[in-house]
Amino acid sequence: MNEKIQEIAQRVRALRDINGLSAESVAKKLAVDVKTYQAWESGTADIPVGSLYELASLFSVDLTELITGQAPRLHTYCVTRHEKGPEVERRSPYKYWSLAYNFQHRKAEPFLVQIEAESEQKPLELNSHPGQEFDYVLEGRMLVSIGGHEVELGQGDSVYFDASEPHGMKALGGKRVRFLAVII
Incomplete structure (x- = not known):
């Protein structure tokens, strides 16, 4: 592994x-x-x-x-360069980059998320976690399932939801999707 x-x-x-x-x-x-x-x-x-x-x-x-393996050190601000944040999860077809990993005492966890086009062919995997989540689509289209409801989002669309509800996303249209996910 x-x-x-x-x-x-x-x-x-x-x-x-x-x-x-x-x-x-x-x-x-x-x-x-x-x-x-x-x-x-x-x-x-x-x-x-x-x-x-x-x-x-x-x-x-x-x-x-x-x-x-290291504690965040910054407390006034932190900058994360394009795709330079640590990759959090490496299971196909998802990639997550932490965007504020070096800021102490964060109130939210922002991630850049990329879902490969191959996800369109796979069944939607659902998960849940405490808190709330905000997702803003930067590129592509995706299907989002939240608590049994499905909605399609495109570039510029967003969704805010109770993250304890089972939810999952997958790319649509044969292209990858990239979105900003903020867990609060």
């Missing part, structure tokens, strides 16, 4: 141990089955970004620490 996935898995496992929690108790708090959680912790499966966000909250660390 990818080296980044392995590094994140090791940090999650270490933080769980430091906090004196069992894999079973963490899986229960994340509302996932134990085998799924153990696959995440072993690095044999990638951890969805929403679950990383939940794990960071559970372990009282910044999401940046889970992703990079």
Whole structure:
């Protein structure tokens, strides 16, 4: 598996141990089955970004620490150059780049998300996480499913929703889609 996935898995496992929690108790708090959680912790499966966000909250660390192994250092402002933010999740067909990873005490988690065109052929994968989410389409078209409702979004369209509702996205029209996702 990818080296980044392995590094994140090791940090999650270490933080769980430091906090004196069992894999079973963490899986229960994340509302996932134990085998799924153990696959995440072993690095044999990638951890969805929403679950990383939940794990960071559970372990009282910044999401940046889970992703990079380093604490954010900036407190006045931070600049993230084009596609230079750390890639958070590497499961096909999604790519996520953290856009404020180096800013301390963030109130929101902004990401640039890219979904490859191949996702149009695949069934929609749903996930959920605490908080709210805002997605703004920068390029392409995508299908968004939220709590059983489906809506198509194009360039310049946006959606704001309760992220605890099962949701998922996929590219449409045979082209990739890129959008700004902000988890609050």
